[in-house]
Amino acid sequence: MQPPKDAKTADRILFHLKTKGPRSASWLAEKLGVTSMAVRQHLQRLLDDGLVDYEEERRGVGRPKRLWRPTPAADARFPSGTGDLTVELLESARAAFGDEGIERLIEVRTERQLATYASAVPSSDAPLSRRVAALARLRDREGYLAEWSRTNDGAFLLVENHCPICIAATACQGLCAGELRLFRRTLGDDVEVERTEHLLDGARRCAYRIAPRADA
Secondary structure, eight states, X not given: OOOOTTOOHHHHHHHHHHHHOSBOHHHHXXXXXXXXXXXXXHHHHHHHTTSEEEEEEOOXXXXXXXXXXXXXXXXXXXXXXXXXXXXXXXXXXXXXXXXXXXXXXXXXXXXXXXXXXXXXXXXXXXXXXXXXXXXXXXXXXIIIOEEEEEOTTSXXXXXXXXXXXXXXXXXXXXXXXXXXXXXXXXXXTTEEEEEEEOGGGTOSSEEEEEEEOTTO
């Protein structure tokens, strides 16, 4: 997963910090193919704008190293699911139809998503790696900055470095439960999907462990 080729240097810095976690200026300089001085100048401007922050990490003697990370304000630079409007609609729906109405709304959304995902993700006859890769591509196109990898124990890890519906999910956590059900139904009954990291629990990303069912 790479930032758009036409992205400005500042946006590329934010992209790498968003997808890779806290990083040093020297790491960013190597990744971007520019000087550390140029990166530090961009980081200072991003710091002044409230889009990045840093923590100091001490390793042995000498000056501590600054590890930079995006702030919540930087989320506005990434794809958004028109959160404020969605929250207003959810609150209106809850006032009109109650919590049961919200649950039904999420069920309908999940069913509609499932129809779309079923046409893009191979069936359970395909190797699990192909199914996970297709799901990651689909989620990436939807703005989740998604990527996948194989873990040491033979399972798979699906990571979403950004959540375009985070504002809405904060107001209605049933959306997150609906997405977990969506993944499980999309990947097949022979697969176990477990959320291991969650933005709403304070993690910097959402991550899912995907593995064949032991009894399949």
